Amino acid sequence: MDHIMHFSIQTSKPQQFINITGKVAEAVKNSNVRDGIAVIFVPHTTAGVTINEKADPDVVRDMITALDKTYPVHGDYQHFEGNSHAHIKASLMGSSCTVIIADGKLQLGTWQAIYFCEFDGPRNREFHVKIISG
Ligand code: ZN
Numbered sequence: 131m132d133h134i135m136h137f138s139i140q141t142s143k144p145q146q147f148i149n150i151t152g153k154v155a156e157a158v159k160n161s162n163v164r165d166g167i168a169v170i171f172v173p174h175t176t177a178g179v180t181i182n183e184k185a186d187p188d189v190v191r192d193m194i195t196a197l198d199k200t201y202p203v204h205g206d207y208q209h210f211e212g213n214s215h216a217h218i219k220a221s222l223m224g225s226s227c228t229v230i231i232a233d234g235k236l237q238l239g240t241w242q243a244i245y246f247c248e249f250d251g252p253r254n255r256e257f258h259v260k261i262i263s264g
């Protein structure tokens with residue numbers, strides 16, 4: 131049997147990475163699935179999801195800074211909303227991540243965390259976690 135959980139998330143900055151590993155682990159626990167995969171999906175065009183280091187918060191700070199250097203907030207864009215930088219960054223991070231579940235646990239590395247990536251905040255956002263047994 132497959133399970134899906136929906137989460138709301140409030141971002142507080144224009145650009146921000148929020149560690150959602152605990153929420154995904156909660157979805158795994160609620161599913162009672164011991165072995166399978168978790169798919170984390172972000173249904174937005176200016177936010178994404180990625181996996182990266184959790185130990186040093188400067189890593190995600192540096193990622194945002196580097197993305198801003200390459201895709202500045204104000205640049206040679208034509209999109210009428212004025213948030214093309216956010217659309218580009220969201221596509222670079224991607225709209226989904228897949229993590230293996232073994233023995234009831236997410237098989238993330240010691241230093242890995244799952245991050246919701248806001249690029250056009252602050253906003254009320256959501257993400258979905260689908261747990262597939264197998
Ligand atoms: Zn737009």
